[in-house]
Amino acid sequence: MAVLRSLLFYVAFYAGSVGYVLYAVASMPFSQRQFRAAVHGWGRYHRACLAATVGIRVDDSDARFTPGVLYAIKHESFFEAIDTSWLFDWPSVFAKQELLDIPLWGLAARRYGIVGVDRQAGAKALRVMLAEARRHSQDGRPLVIFPEGTRVPHGDRRALQAGFAGIYKLLGLPIVPVAVDSGPLYHRWWKRPGTIRYRFGEPIPPGLPRDEVQERVRVAINALNAGGEP
Secondary structure, eight states: OHHHHHHHHHHHHHHHHHHHHHHHHHHTTTOHHHHHHHHHHHHHHHHHHIIIIIOEEEEOTTOOOOTTOEEEEOOSSHHHHHHHHHHSSSOEEEEEGGGGGSTTHHHHHHHHTOEEEOTTOOHHHHHHHHHHHHHHHHTTOOEEEOTTSSOOOTTOOOOOOHHHHHHHHHHTOOEEEEEEOOHHHHSSSSOOOEEEEEEEOOOBOTTOOHHHHHHHHHHHHTTTOOSSOO
16 A cells, blocks of 8 residues: 555656646746745645645644744755745755756756755855855845755764855854654655654854854754664
């Protein structure tokens, strides 16, 4: 049954995603409002597909949204990467540069305000990336980052990517850590029914030493993470 329901999810979600991407690309030159609505609707459609086919529901009742902050989110699966477009209002997300190279999707992502992170880039590219992020923040958009840099299995509490503390320092923004436990249900081919939960931590002020901010964020984003190293 899990296999069948997962296959139904993949068919429904990815077939529907083609329509959302095409609509987003088509609306880009004409209407920013419709373009944003297409991306926001894609995140809502993702949740609807999960509920209808797999039986996965989302508890985001703990969500607290604050302007002018950087949200640092636990990364256990593709779920939270997709869900940010619905959870937040017009977020600007730091994402791997390779994702922006996907045909059509990458075009829409750039226009939406996804900030590409190229770990091999030099200082000039870093300045351009940070200037773009600051511009989005000044426009009132939430900034979102996955500080682990890649998906981490549920139960693991790995060190954060070294570049995360540098972004925190250079942006000079408070950080709101966000825990999510999507791994046991979503991070697999055959998905399982249940509830994915979010937990928003208290804001962490800017200007803290690298080691302190990394440890505080690491602990907070693992608040829903059973097992692993402390």
